[in-house]
Amino acid sequence: MVNPFTILQQINDPHLLLVIFASAVYGLAIGAIPGLTALMATALLVPFIIFMEPLPAIASIITASAMAIFAGDIPGAMLRMPGTPASAAYTDDAHDLTLKGKTVMALGAGLFASAAGGLLSAIVLTLAAPSLARIALAFSSVEYFWLGVLGLSCATFVAGPSLLKGLASLFLGLSLATIGMDPVSGIPRFTFGSTNLMGGLGLIPVLIGLFAISELLRNANAEFHGRANTHRMGPIFSTISERLWPHKVGVLRGGLIGTVVGALPGAGSDIAAWISYAIARRGSRIGRNDDEKGAVERIMSASAANNASLGGAYIPATVFGIPGDAITAIVISVMFIKGINPGPTLFLNNPETIYTIFAIFFIANLLIVPLGILCIRGFGLILKLPTNYVSPVILMFCILGAFSVENTLFAVGLIALFGVLGYLMEANGVPLAPAILGLILGPLIEQTFMTTMLKSQGDLTIFFERPIAAAIGVFTIVVWLAAIGMKAFGGAAKREMHSHV
Amino acid sequence: MKVHDLIVGMVFMLLGIFVAAYSRTFAAPRNLSYGPGFFPLLVGTGLSLVGLAIVWQGLRNHKTSPIVVPPDWTKSARFALRFWIIPGVIVFYIAFVDLLGFLITATLILTSVIAASGAPKTKALIVGFLVAAVMNIGFASILHVPLPWGPLTSISGWLIW
Amino acid sequence: MTSIRNLLTTAAACVVLAVATPARAEWPERPVTLIAVAGAGGGSDYTMRLLARELEENTGQPFNVINQGQGGGVIGYTTYSTAAKDGYTLGQLSPFAQFKLLGQADFTSESFTPVAQFNADPAAVHVAANSKIKSLKDIVATLKADPSSLKISCGGTCSASWDIPFVSLMLEEGVDVAKINLIPAQGSAAGLQELVSGGIDVVLCSIPETDSLTSAGLVKTVGVLSAERLEKYPDVPTAEEETGKAVTGGTWRGIAGPAGMDPALVAQIEAAVHKAFNSERFQSGMKDRGFGAVWLGTADFTAFIKQHEDQTKRVMNALGTAEVAD
Known part of the structure; x- marks a missing residue:
């Protein structure tokens, strides 16, 4: 049986605690700097942890990734430069709150929801990892396909005032996702003979370009919009927690969605956050509204899912050695090297180690609150510096951030190109978020559709043959019909009202 | 730089047509029921239809907004x-x-x-x-x-x- | 603006100085870049970093592993095969012949200067533990009766390390391979997920990747495409034992540089890599993670990649996946 004292003993190691603290600061710093992303934070950690002892190594990557994913919300809310593809879902909601002088509300919501979502997934991990892993393994390409199409429906919610322009942005993202090698036959598409295009467009450089660079371009001759409001960040963190309590259901739902989606190998935090956002927008009584409370509800649901998915990814990783994302792939590597081979036997033979790993989740997610508050304050102070010194530094960080993730100068070029494109789209009322959604989901949908068709030799009924697939499929179709219907009907009703006025 | 919706829609439509048309040149090396051109054809068609709808919308209010607003x-x-x-x-x-x-x-x-x-x-x-x-x-x-x-x-x- | 121009001039002068310094015989006298043709955290990344750690220790110069896995590695291969031939930009060489045949790139064995191979992992054939298929013989018999009756995951992209040797074996058996239903996956983990969820019948990948699922009683390995049984997996029969056809293959990793490097320099690098390969830490690092440590020196490795090209060409023409037939 598991002895809690052994776990406490393993945790209460000054070296381990130092690693956790250092990784937390590192993750927060990288996540909070515009242009640097959570993916970059973990990728740059690899060379350092790959030969470390397993516990510090895993603690380091767990802490750094949890912190970086939360911290990505900070530049998203204050500067409209999301730090992860996942936070692009609610960047506009959060930034609107900042424009109303409610930065604290937006970031406080993200902070508490991130910690709560992370803790929730840690609880699920501790209680039910082996049985949940079996469920995750029941997903084949058909189920993933439906999940991808369900995620796409999110585009109608982040479309802004014009559904058509939102869809145009989504289709643009989906088209851009087809650049590079075809996922099935490997045929180069839209590469025009360029080797650089063979690998497709990296998601992170496109994200940096569309959001961060375009924001720099828009503000080239102005101060940041969010800046004027940062001085209002008074000592109200103690009171804010009360105002967040009504959103507990949203956080719970987001946390569960995040854990489950995160547990599905191949569907990471990005997809989790978008799906949770879509469900909050459609299914929640509070989240449906366009007011402040609705925005907070959506931010909290998506942030909770975002951090919970990190924990979820450890379910198939520790039970079956199947990595849910790039981060857990590294963790599995580290575990194997040290002879802690993932598998169900690990839970039987070495439960102390596995539950110590889960305990680190609790520590990391609890640390988010105090360190996150410090980080938000620090960020607010930096924004008080003159814009004409801060934005060139952000620009340089964007260049560094694109380069460090892809290791190519081509990626740096992409941020310039997509910066100008994002600027033009924004100026013409074409929302940016759906394009990112298309880039995230396009490859998943195409890949799963194609492999499913290979399996069934072109027979489309396979999409409804398996029970889980049929259930998600029907749900997806309903959500899509409802989404389009509501939007079109709602839009028509509004126009009607305007014409009467 | 803000341009009229007519132009915005036109750009998306042309881009969509390009994607869809170009996708016809991707031939699968093996006999697949859905080849590498299938998905681009789908999204290209979608993009051009959405573009067309934006053009249509732009035509209806073409007098109310200027063609180009200089940045x-x-x-x-x-x-x-x-x-x-x-x-x-x-x-x-x-x-x-x-x-x-x-x-x-x-x-x-x-x-x-x-x-x-x-x-x-x-x-x-x-x-x-x-x-x-x-x-x-x-x-x-x-x-x-x-x-x-x-x-x-x-x-x-x-x-x- | 004058200050900027001055700076530029100074910088240019520095560059000229740096370039003009004559190259000395000792390699390496400055940091070496090693391109891994895969992303951070995977098997290629790990083995390259393992090797880099020893090289760094032995030479006192940093060996920076840079991940360029985009486009299945095409970007990484292009970077180092077009780099300066000075031995300071080297890279990972792994199965590459399919790129040209698929029309993705122009790499041939002439595009690289092979230095040495340090790893090889044989392909293996895996089925679900509750599958009707119990052995490699069953698979051969089923495919002979109806080549498209089994859904076979390539455990990654198709026309690559795992399916080429498998199809090669089926060719020997006289199966109509053009009709085989090969399904690509986003890596072996995704293929195994499909296998366990019941989406497909057979997965091709290396054995260590299935350790956890085998111990969970979900996956069974029915054969390995190596000359002899693996030390760590004595119960898994080889393809030759099962079918009588001595077909072997799988993935492999080596160090190479751009084409046309000075043979004296190559010999120096080979010696350094060999020393790193023989170190106790490298050997145990490979063993712990289940990677096969296999050494081929420059001459053997050069011959080996030619052989790899021929096998890939033959199999892909039979499959009908080659875009450029010849």
């Missing part, structure tokens, strides 16, 4: 400089970083963008160099991002910790 950077040379220097320095980085190394390239970029926004040139140079040096130490020396060292290449062994 603020057309108002003065200084504004134009501040805008175009951003993509400009990114291109400069790509072209020169391997030759000059990160430290010099980043110093030049930071200095010129800060100076372009109206700050004193000496101060811009000092701030630019300091920030570039900190970035170089943090990312190349400590975090091992493979940033080019330029003239420092031969001694870079001592500069990577």
